[in-house]
Amino acid sequence: DADVTQTPRNRITKTGKRIMLECSQTKGHDRMYWYRQDPGLGLRLIYYSFDVKDINKGEISDGYSVSRQAQAKFSLSLESAIPNQTALYFCATSEGNQPQHFGDGTRLSIL
Amino acid sequence: GNSVTQMEGPVTLSEEAFLTINCTYTATGYPSLFWYVQYPGEGLQLLLKATKADDKGSNKGFEATYRKETTSFHLEKGSVQVSDSAVYFCALTLPYGGSQGNLIFGKGTKLSVKP
Numbered sequence: 554d555a556d557v558t559q560t561p562r563n564r565i566t567k568t569g570k571r572i573m574l575e576c577s578q579t580k581g582h583d584r585m586y587w588y589r590q591d592p593g594l595g596l597r598l599i600y601y602s603f604d605v606k607d608i609n610k611g612e613i614s615d616g617y618s619v620s621r622q623a624q625a626k627f628s629l630s631l632e633s634a635i636p637n638q639t640a641l642y643f644c645a646t647s648e649g650n651q652p653q654h655f656g657d658g659t660r661l662s663i664l
Numbered sequence: 665g666n667s668v669t670q671m672e673g674p675v676t677l678s679e680e681a682f683l684t685i686n687c688t689y690t691a692t693g694y695p696s697l698f699w700y701v702q703y704p705g706e707g708l709q710l711l712l713k714a715t716k717a718d719d720k721g722s723n724k725g726f727e728a729t730y731r732k733e734t735t736s737f738h739l740e741k742g743s744v745q746v747s748d749s750a751v752y753f754c755a756l757t758l759p760y761g762g763s764q765g766n767l768i769f770g771k772g773t774k775l776s777v778k779p
Contacts, residue, residue, distance in 0.1 A: 557707070584765065595753060595771040596708075611766075643707055650757065650765035652698065655707035 556580045557656035559644050565662045572631040574659050576644030582654070584647045585627035587611075587619060589640040590658070596643065602627055634663045666691045670754045670770035677744055677777050685739040685773045687728075687754035695756040697721075697730055697737040698767070702751040711739075711752070744777045751775070 560575045576585065583604050588596040588611075598611030600619040608619060616638060618630045631638055639662050645653040671686040689695065696715045700708040712721030717732035726741045737754060754770040 586766075593771060595769040596767075597769075598766060601766060645708075647765060650696075650759065652710045652713060653767060655700075655709070657705075657707045 557644055557646055557654055559642075559656040559659050561659060562657065563660045565664065566634055567664050568635055570634050570663075572634050572661065574629045574642055574644075574661070576627045576629070576656060578625050578644075578646045578654075580646055580648075580654060581624070582646035582648045583624065584649070584653075585621065586645040586647075586653065587617075587627070587629045588643045588645065589613070589638075590643060591640050599629065599642075636663050639663045666695070666756065666758060666768050668754050668756055668768055668770035670752075670773055672771070673751075673774040675773060675775045677775070679746055679777055679779050680743045681777075683739070683741040683744045683748075683775070685752055685754075685775070687737045687739065687770060689735050689737065689754075689756050691735075691756055691758060693758060694732075695758050697728070698755045698757070699726070699728055699737070699739050700753045700755060700769075702753065702772070704750070708753065744775070746777045746779055749775055749777045 557578045586601045587599040590596050597613050602621045620628050642659045644656045647653040667690045698713045699711040701711045702708045712723045714721040714730035720729045728739045751772045751774045753772045755767045
């Protein structure tokens with residue numbers, strides 16, 4: 554079983570729809586992160602959480618929200634999806650400042 | 665601000681060729697440096713890291729040395745294989761501040777190795 558699991562792996566939806574991407578981990582790490590990857594732009598940080606009660610905005614948080622339901626679960630929501638949010642989304646975890654571990658990604662297409 | 669610049673791809677090599685992917689950084693203080701690799705259809709995996717000046721990270725035949733004087737962390741491999749085809753990301757973290765431990769990525773370099 555994967556240590557960092559993202560669901561769904563692929564999603565196609567329409568403009569204006571509410572979308573939730575989920576991430577769960579079995580590593581027991583305290584920190585969790587959401588990134589988006591766009592061609593030619595690398596990965597950019599959307600939100601991060603250092604523990605269940607600590608949520609922080611990243612570089613590109615506009616249009617997104619998150620919820621840390623438990624230490625092992627961190628979900629990303631798009632309240633009203635727009636086409637320029639089409640991207641590959643990654644969840645990652647880490648224990649303190651140790652290297653991050655990534656899920657396999659969710660490919661999201663917004664029509 | 666803090667940033668990572670890596671050479672643009674794509675890079676196409678023949679099997680057994682020598683690989684260098686350049687990476688330079690801008691950061692205040694003393695960052696930790698990383699190379700991550702992304703194989704097709706997968707997430708990022710840590711390839712190697714270095715946490716202080718002159719440290720050499722190595723893994724799977726890849727090496728990178730933390731050069732503070734040139735603010736660089738170039739990735740090298742002496743003989744690439746087809747299975748090394750992937751996207752490589754250089755990244756840093758800062759050891760201080762409210763966002764300590766957060767990764768700052770370069771834009772990635774796609775490597776294709778031909779048989």
